[in-house]
Amino acid sequence: MDRLLLAPSAVALLVVASAWVPAAADPQITLLNLGCSQYNATPAAAFLAALNATFAVLRANLSSAGGGGGFATAAEPRAAAPAFAMAQCRPYVAGAGSCAACFDAAASRLRARCGAANGGRAILDGCVVRYESAAFFDGPATLPGNTQVCNGTAVADGSFAGAARGLVGDLAAAAPRAPGLAAAAARGGVYAAAQCVETVGEGGCAQCLAVPARNIDGCPPDSDGRAVDAGCFMRYSDKPFFPANATIDLAPYLRSPGKSNHKGAIIGGILGGVAFLLLGLLALFWTRQSKKPLKPRRGDILGATELQGPTSFYYKDLKVATNNFSEQSKLGEGGFGDVFKASLKNGKTVAVKRLTVMETSRAKADFESEVKLISNVHHRNLVRLLGCASKGSECLLVYEYMANGSLDKFLFGEKSVALNWKQRFNIIIGMARGLAYLHEEFHVRIIHRDIKSSNVLLDDEFQPKIADFGLARLIPDDHSHLSTNFAGTLGYTAPEYAIHGQLSEKVDTYGFGVVTLEIIGGRKLNDARLEPDSQYLLEWAWKLYEDNNLIELVDRSLDPEEYNHEEVKRTMEIALLCTQSAVTSRPMMSEVVVLLLTRNALEFQPTRPTFIDATRRVPGETSTSSSSSASKATVSISQLSAR
Incomplete structure (x- = not known):
């Protein structure tokens, strides 16, 4: 084997x-x-x-x-x-x-x-x-195998060790905020540099550099020291190992300009040691507690153990928490049911989705099985299902609460706060990561089927979380199948699914491409503000691409000084790659993540999306023609979306 x-x-x-x-x-x-x-x-x-x-x-x-x-x-x-x-x-x-x-x-x-x-x-x-x-x-920046390399030759000057540690501490604090997550500096006869892999982001870089900073701390008074990890690198020396023009002023990237963070690193190390001891005591306590019989879990999923299925809430408790499902508590309406804000007895705020799906005992069993599955989906860019409750044919799903609501409210004018380019780009990357997890990383492949801006929620820090995944039928093990149950929003949904019912993970790729164009343009899919002959956003974007004028699509509320035109243009080209007519030409979402996080030239150029297709029977609708011939009357996808 x-x-x-x-x-x-x-x-x-x-x-x-x-x-x-x-x-x-x-x-x-x-x-x-x-x-x-x-x-x-x-x-x-x-x-x-x-x-x-x-x-x-x-x-x-x-x-x-x-x-x-x-x-x-x-x-x-x-x-x-x-x-x-x-x-x-x-x-x-x-x-x-x-x-x-x-x-x-x-x-x-x-x-x-x-x-x-x-x-x-x-x-x-x-x-x-x-x-x-x-x-x-998208993985961790620090892994086993991180190490230090000291050259073993001490510097006679007694002040060198302190100067080296001070500069290294400042670099560890400054590099995550510096352009390209890298910085080099010279001070007091010490030359030092720090760098993170570009894909880890500012937060990951700060966490990663904390490890080399601790490792390299043992090298001074040696004249040269390096420390490495999977996602970052740090070096100091008494001799220059980079040209003079490679240095930058660290002050703008330090919280306390001019001050060394070495003292903070020491304090952090002490606190870390205390935390380690506390964790040891907690582990001992947990070992003893685990030998006791487990009681059924109810009520507070936010403190529950991971990967054990949803918590069973009491229906009456959730009814009270939502003020009897009042209009004042309603957060929104979706294709699967209304959503309400709820305050639990323990003070936690959650979102409750109200569904009526269990007409038969078989339907109830199937739905409970699916809820158990999706409650085990854990990813920072997916809204977490916390628990459920049921009464008769009605089911309540309890989700984590997203304070900033849905993305569409920020894009289309309902919220007063305008998203800047960095926030929009982070949302695009987060969406891609969440979908890649559903398609390729979770042990069962899940296709969302209804990717649109209203199904993307934002937390307190405007990090995106995709909602409503897994509520449609899960895809079987084969790569595609014909589904008679259409579960999507026409216009955001790929033509092969909207018209022919053919389902694959590339349906979500298509929706991601459309939403990405909405995020960059700040316009709805069928925005009436577009040109009269291009009411459909995707069609307009393609015309601009053909005219080599994609920047024209960018939201006017964005400050041109705050974004790189080539980065924005490249992101739109990736969106167009995702909306190509040929299903096989669209990238997998894991490939989209790679494309977004790199600055390499696109290997393939996008091909024209489908704007007009032969009249086909949309699953669940009656055909308008007795023939499926392409020579028959045509219908545009933008018209489909308005039905």
């Missing part, structure tokens, strides 16, 4: 090389850390072929990066044995040629050492290269 394959993010990496080599010839290719997974990919030949393909893409992109600090990702998700890879050079590596040379050195070491291992990473002075058999770009 084949061995169970686990991605390196799920198992400890074997650190097989971690020695510092004196920088004689080229310090940029000094090996600092090399790790390989303990598990081999199968079939090995297919995996190595996919890995070689991703490495070729990485090298091509790094070679054409136009300078140092190159970053690239590549993926072969549809291969017989999928491969995902990432490479990044330090921002001070001189030129694309040097960046590519560093990549070559790292890739060569990985091939020689890791063989067919299903994951590995090589960290050099000048670059990092990492690969896995599963998508890891």
